[in-house]
Amino acid sequence: EAGVTQSPTHLIKTRGQQATLRCSPISGHTSVYWYQQALGLGLQFLLWYDEGEERNRGNFPPRFSGRQFPNYSSELNVNALELEDSALYLCASSLGLAYNEQFFGPGTRLTVL
């Protein structure tokens, strides 16, 4: 069974541009979570989608947004990129409830120059 996949692996952008990150959950999982992990730091919760709806959102500005498609895959968009957006962005999926075990993808390394 395929795990959570994320694309691209690496993304290099310049300040002010927009970035789009993609995530495909494990088959059968309806929930997708996005986290930001800046270098050497813990995970900061960004967004949680379940059944196509945004269920919860972390303490991030509105330029961080996303969506979940009917096939449960998800997209994270970051507009007006800033240097401090450089981080590893991790996607996870789970069966429904947020407090179930989460399965993580390998991450997308975003570098903003």
Next chain:
Amino acid sequence: SQQGEEDPQALSIQEGENATMNCSYKTSINNLQWYRQNSGRGLVHLILIRSNEREKHSGRLRVTLDTSKKSSSLLITASRAADTASYFCATAFSGGYQKVTFGTGTKLQVIP
């Protein structure tokens, strides 16, 4: 602020020794989970302990939970070089909304 705080921030031990990491949290939880992250990669789920459980084992891992002290510990016995990674606790609560919050992690180095 972070719900889970791991302690120590970093730990270096010799292969074969035991490693203990602690996690403290602030509010009531539904469950607490431990994850491992190898350098710059995704996290791997290790173990989940529910709020009504006090201890759980999985292979060389032992997790305890003390809800009165709002703390948990992860013990890795007979450590191996391959255990070198960062370990995160994640607290899950559902007081009207569902959320999982990760701590800042403990970086473990096992020296061969």
